[in-house]
Amino acid sequence: MIPETRSIKRRLTAITRDALSVPARQAVLDKQILPGSSVLDYGCGRGGDVRALRRMGCEAVGWDPFYQPDVRLQPTAIVLLTYVVNVIEDPAERRRTLAHAWELAGTVLIVSARLTWERSKVQGEEFSDGLLTRRKTFQHFFDASELRKFVEDVTGVRAVSAAPGVVYAFKDDAARLTYLARRIFTGDQWLTSDDTSSAIAALIDYAERRGRPPRIEELPPRMTQQLRQLRPEEVRRLVSNAAEPAKLTEGAKRTTLNTLLFLAVELFNGRGPFTRLPLTVQLDIRTFFSSYKEACQRADRLLLKLRDDDYVRRAMTASKAGKVTPTALYVHRRAIERIPTVLRLYEHCASIAAGRPHGWTVGKLCHQERAVSWLDYPDFDTDPHPRLLTSYQVDLMTFKTTYRSYSASDNRPLLHRKHEFLHPDDPDADKYRRLTGAELRAGLYERPHLIGKESGWEQELLRCGRALRGHRLVRNRK
Structure with a gap:
C-alpha cells in the first residue's frame, strides 16, 4: 500500500470508532474471528478495530501507512482489509494492495468496501474510476458482486460474499466449505454437557436432529473426555435405544435435503473433491446417499430446476x-x-x-x-x-x-x-390471523390500491372508524 499523494489525502477517510466496524463484526458473527485469534488490520487507520479486537481477547495488530507505519508486517492468520481498496485512486495500486494483503493472510482475508448505493451520499467530481471529494479524498464505489469478482481475480480463489460489501477469501478451500456448511446447517450446536449423563443426552439430541448418531471425531473435546469411560459400542447402543424413531426419521429427511442444498450451493460457487468437505457433511453423504456421485447428481438436478x-x-x-x-x-x-x-x-x-x-x-x-x-x-x-x-x-x-x-x-x-408471511405453526401466526379477520370484517381491505402505504392506510382507518391498540382493532371514539 503506497502512502497518499499530495493531491489525494487518504488519511482523511479514517474515522475514530470505539466499537467494531461492520466487517469485523460480521466476521465475529460468522466465527471467522474468535477470542484468541491472530488478526492483522492492514490499513487500520486510527486503529478502532484493533483496540476492540484486543478487548475481545484477540492478538490484534494494525498497520497503516500514515497512522501506524512502523509496525512490522508479517503473515497473520486473519487479515482485515477494511474500507481500504475503495480509497485508492489508482486501479493498479488497488490490485497490488489486495494482493499484498492476500500474501499476508494465513487463513482468511476479509475485504470490505463502500458500495454503489452510497455514491449519492458523497459530493465530489469524477476522478479516475470514482469521485474526488472537496476534502481531496477519493472513493471508488463497488457493486457488491463486482467486489467479490475483484477479490477472486486477484487472489485466484473462490470468494464468498458474507454480507453486502464484505467478502471472505480463504487460503484453504476446506475452510470455505466449512463456512458454507455452517450457513446451511443452522442450529447445529451441541447441548451443554457437564457430566456423563448430560453428555449422553446431548448425543441423543444430536442424533435426533441429524438423523444419525455422531462419530467420535464429531464430538466436542470436552464431551469426549466426559464419555471416555464408555466404549464406542456402548455409546451407540445408548443413543439407539433412547432416540425417538419419529425424530430420527424427520432428522434424516432434513439432513438429506440440507446436504443436497449444500452441494448445489457448492456447485454454484465451485465444487471441490469429497475429501475437502467438512467431516460432518462427508458422514451425512455416506449415511444418506449411495455415493458422493449420486449426491452430486441429485444436487445438480436441483440447481437446474432453478x-x-x-x-x-x-x-x-x-x-x-x-x-x-x-x-x-x-x-x-x-x-x-x-x-x-x-x-x-x-x-x-x-x-x-x-x-x-x-x-x-x-x-x-x-x-x-x-x-x-x-x-x-x-x-x-x-x-x-x-x-x-x-x-x-x-x-x-x-x-x-x-x-x-x-x-x-x-x-x-x-x-x-x-400471518401469511409466516409458517402456519409460528407461535404468533394465530394472533396476526385474528387481527386480519377483524380488519376484513371492518371493511379496511375494500380498497386495496390505497392501503399499501402509510397515508392511504391511515385514511382507511378513519373512513371505517377504527383504530389499532397493539394487535387489536378497536372502534375509534374520536
Missing part, C-alpha cells in the same frame, strides 16, 4: 410458509428454512453472490425473473402493520444489486396480513 419458471412457481404455490403474489413469494426469515429446498437454494445463491444483509425481516423471491430481495421491517413483531425501512436486491441474471432506504420517507410501504 431455471424452470413453472417448477419454481409450483414450489412457491406448494410452500406452506410465505405469501405468493403474482410476481413473487414473500417469506419471513423465521420461516425461510421451511420453504421447499429449491427455493432455499434460490435464496442462498443470491446471498453468496452479493451478500445477505444482517438486518432483514422478509425475503422476496421473484418467479417471473430471477431476483431476490431482503426487506427490513424492524418492528415486524410489535407493529401490527410494520413499515419498510430498507430493501436490498440482487438480480441473479446480471448479479447487479440495488439498495433503497425509506428512513427519510413520510409515506412508507407497510405490511398487511402478517
Whole structure:
C-alpha cells in the first residue's frame, strides 16, 4: 500500500470508532474471528478495530501507512482489509494492495468496501474510476458482486460474499466449505454437557436432529473426555435405544435435503473433491446417499430446476410458509428454512453472490425473473402493520444489486396480513390471523390500491372508524 499523494489525502477517510466496524463484526458473527485469534488490520487507520479486537481477547495488530507505519508486517492468520481498496485512486495500486494483503493472510482475508448505493451520499467530481471529494479524498464505489469478482481475480480463489460489501477469501478451500456448511446447517450446536449423563443426552439430541448418531471425531473435546469411560459400542447402543424413531426419521429427511442444498450451493460457487468437505457433511453423504456421485447428481438436478419458471412457481404455490403474489413469494426469515429446498437454494445463491444483509425481516423471491430481495421491517413483531425501512436486491441474471432506504420517507410501504408471511405453526401466526379477520370484517381491505402505504392506510382507518391498540382493532371514539 503506497502512502497518499499530495493531491489525494487518504488519511482523511479514517474515522475514530470505539466499537467494531461492520466487517469485523460480521466476521465475529460468522466465527471467522474468535477470542484468541491472530488478526492483522492492514490499513487500520486510527486503529478502532484493533483496540476492540484486543478487548475481545484477540492478538490484534494494525498497520497503516500514515497512522501506524512502523509496525512490522508479517503473515497473520486473519487479515482485515477494511474500507481500504475503495480509497485508492489508482486501479493498479488497488490490485497490488489486495494482493499484498492476500500474501499476508494465513487463513482468511476479509475485504470490505463502500458500495454503489452510497455514491449519492458523497459530493465530489469524477476522478479516475470514482469521485474526488472537496476534502481531496477519493472513493471508488463497488457493486457488491463486482467486489467479490475483484477479490477472486486477484487472489485466484473462490470468494464468498458474507454480507453486502464484505467478502471472505480463504487460503484453504476446506475452510470455505466449512463456512458454507455452517450457513446451511443452522442450529447445529451441541447441548451443554457437564457430566456423563448430560453428555449422553446431548448425543441423543444430536442424533435426533441429524438423523444419525455422531462419530467420535464429531464430538466436542470436552464431551469426549466426559464419555471416555464408555466404549464406542456402548455409546451407540445408548443413543439407539433412547432416540425417538419419529425424530430420527424427520432428522434424516432434513439432513438429506440440507446436504443436497449444500452441494448445489457448492456447485454454484465451485465444487471441490469429497475429501475437502467438512467431516460432518462427508458422514451425512455416506449415511444418506449411495455415493458422493449420486449426491452430486441429485444436487445438480436441483440447481437446474432453478431455471424452470413453472417448477419454481409450483414450489412457491406448494410452500406452506410465505405469501405468493403474482410476481413473487414473500417469506419471513423465521420461516425461510421451511420453504421447499429449491427455493432455499434460490435464496442462498443470491446471498453468496452479493451478500445477505444482517438486518432483514422478509425475503422476496421473484418467479417471473430471477431476483431476490431482503426487506427490513424492524418492528415486524410489535407493529401490527410494520413499515419498510430498507430493501436490498440482487438480480441473479446480471448479479447487479440495488439498495433503497425509506428512513427519510413520510409515506412508507407497510405490511398487511402478517400471518401469511409466516409458517402456519409460528407461535404468533394465530394472533396476526385474528387481527386480519377483524380488519376484513371492518371493511379496511375494500380498497386495496390505497392501503399499501402509510397515508392511504391511515385514511382507511378513519373512513371505517377504527383504530389499532397493539394487535387489536378497536372502534375509534374520536
